Amino acid sequence: MAAPVVAVVGGGQLARMMAPAATALGLHLRVLVEDAVSSAAQVVVDAPVGEPGDPVALERLVSGAAVLTFEHEHVPNTLLTELGDRGIPVHPGPDALVHAQDKIVMRTRLTALGVPCPRWAAVESADGLRQFLDQATGERAAVVKTARGGYDGKGVRVVRDPAEVHDWFSAAATGTGAPLLAEELVPFTRELAVLVARRPSGEVRTWPVVESVQRDGVCAEVIAPAPHLDPATAAQAEQIGRTVAEGLGVTGVLAVEMFELPDGTLLVNELAMRPHNSGHWTIDGAVTSQFEQHLRAVLDLPLGETAAREPWSVMINVLGSQHAVLTDALPLLGPGVKVHLYGKAVRPGRKLGHVTVTGDDLESVRARARAAAATVMGVDA
Structure with a gap:
């Protein structure tokens, strides 16, 4: 067969x-x-x-x-x-996938589902953005995003004046660029992510909620589970993930990225309907990796167990530098370091791979992971 x-x-x-x-x-x-x-x-x-x-x-x-x-x-x-x-x-079908392709469509649907989001508006002109800025609480600023095509910090600008996105408005008006979305500049304390898998027959599983640390708009490290996360907040994050997966009819793996505010409030930032950087830790740190689970889900096979294998997992992205040594550094790494290289040409800032370390002491695990990633990148820890 x-x-x-x-x-x-x-x-x-x-x-x-x-x-x-x-x-x-x-x-x-x-x-x-x-x-x-x-x-x-x-x-x-x-x-x-x-x-x-x-x-x-x-x-x-x-x-x-x-x-x-x-x-x-x-x-x-x-x-x-x-x-x-x-x-x-x-899988995921086009009716679901459009919510990961178009941020305005996503915000409209999530709002209709009652999912907590930052204050937002589709803005078609400088006047529309100026009105949005005038309604800002605290700092007069907004996050402006191109509705389509952005990733890893691309297509995102923090602005205080509509002139800062004049080129985007011009491109949208001529059809050479995407429509624009304005969102409030959220005073978050950290970013969280919940990974959800759903199969067509309806079974849903989630992995532990993680903390995602971004640098220059790119994910730098992921800690699983998110440290010092209130159990009620973790349960809320998982429920939000399930609501999004079921409400949008997602099949496969879904990543829901969130902001955690000082009072514990959660707001959904972005969605990805596929395996995601925030879930790379699952290859070495969970019973079932996000990649196996995605394949199981899209084929409508029973989903695997999502429990963590160790109390802590820390995943650090290997980003290209001017002095990357990559495979030459592998003999220098300890036996507990799991290395995944992507076979990409070196370019500053490019995701070339990741390292994962697991264990029962977070500070030790994090220090070892950071040192290993720095070694592979050819930079000082």
Whole structure:
């Protein structure tokens, strides 16, 4: 009997990290990669080259596949709808995926579901943004985001005057750029994330809520579980994740990123409908990794246990520097350090891999993880 084929759009590190899980589950992974040397193409045998918006490439990708899924959201919904109408399982489906593709659509739907969000407005002009700024509490500032296409801090600006996004308004007006979303500048104490998996038949599981530390708009480290998190707040975060997954009809892994305010209030920041950076710790720190769980979910298989294997897991991203040494540094790392490199060319600030350390003492685990990442990056700890 032939192994079920899971077709994946996107050849980055997320697809690459699905490969070991697919092998363990006896699945055939087929990945549409951007080029023959992309991260996933280096480890996946069946890796056709093509663009995610090319209908011919997508048609070839899904031929004989049991399901189509994604490692990024940048796929035209019209093509996905056409595939779904022909009976090809697409998970998450286009009606759900649009909420990760368009931030205005996301905010509108989350507000309708009663999910707590920052104060927001779609702004079409400088006057509209000026009115939003005039209503700000505290500092007269707002976070302006392009509704589509932004990630890792791109497409996001903190502004105090509409002139600071004049170029974005001009691009939106001419159709060369995306519409704009304005959100209040939230005085949060830290960022949390909850990872949820949901299968088409309705089963839902969540992993422990984590703390996500961002630097320059890029995730730098993740601590699982989030330290000193009130159990009631953790339960609320998990419930928000379940509400979003069920309310949007998400299938597969969903990441819900949140702000925690000084009074313990939670506000949803961003969504990702795929394995996510905040869940990389699960490869080494949880009974079931987010990558195995995503494959289980999109195939409607029973979901795996999500409990942590150790009291603490700390994941540190390996970001490119001018002096990155990468694999040359591996002999210098301790036996308890788990290293995952993505096969990417070195470029300053680029996510080249991550390290994870687990254990029963948070300070020791965090110090070892930071030192290991610094060693791999070729910088001082």
